[in-house]
Amino acid sequence: EAGVTQFPSHSVIEKGQTVTLRCDPISGHDNLYWYRRVMGKEIKFLLHFVKESKQDESGMPNNRFLAERTGGTYSTLKVQPAELEDSGVYFCASSQGTGYNQPQHFGDGTRLSIL
């Protein structure tokens, strides 16, 4: 069974540019989460999808961030325009079922560097 895959693994862009991160969850997992770790700090929740619906996007930093999950399969996270403080590692995770107790399976993350 393929795990959670994220693309790209690393992205370096200049301030003001646009970047789109992609996450392919484990097949059959309805829950999809995005998290971010800024250097030296804790991993923080960004948002949660159940299938194609956004359940909670309270962790999104601002309106420069847009997440989608068309068809309830893969998800994209777009940052437009990117700012210096957006640098960090963006993790995607998926889980099955409807409970809060299901372990989330994480991808390798996308390391985003804004110059």
Add this chain to the structure above:
Amino acid sequence: AQKVTQAQTEISVVEKEDVTLDCVYETRDTTYYLFWYKQPPSGELVFLIRRNSFDEQNEISGRYSWNFQKSTSSFNFTITASQVVDSAVYFCALSEAHRGSTLGRLYFGRGTQLTVWP
């Protein structure tokens, strides 16, 4: 306020030593789950264990063991006879279940970098 605190930023030990990673959490919920994840140098987060708030039994899995104590709101992780391959960042996380909470949303600590020297 931080819901999960991992006070140890970095720990270094020599192979075969035992090491304990501390985790203290804060929640008003009576029902919640605690997790430990490992992040090796390759970068992915690997799930290690899940524990619910009603089960205070300690758990052992090979060289790994976990001590959950509700009285002190702690969920500590011990590696016995550490090995070089145990070198990684370890994260403790909390999931709450109160009305209005996001199902499955994890609150992470800042992680503890463990280095095991040969």
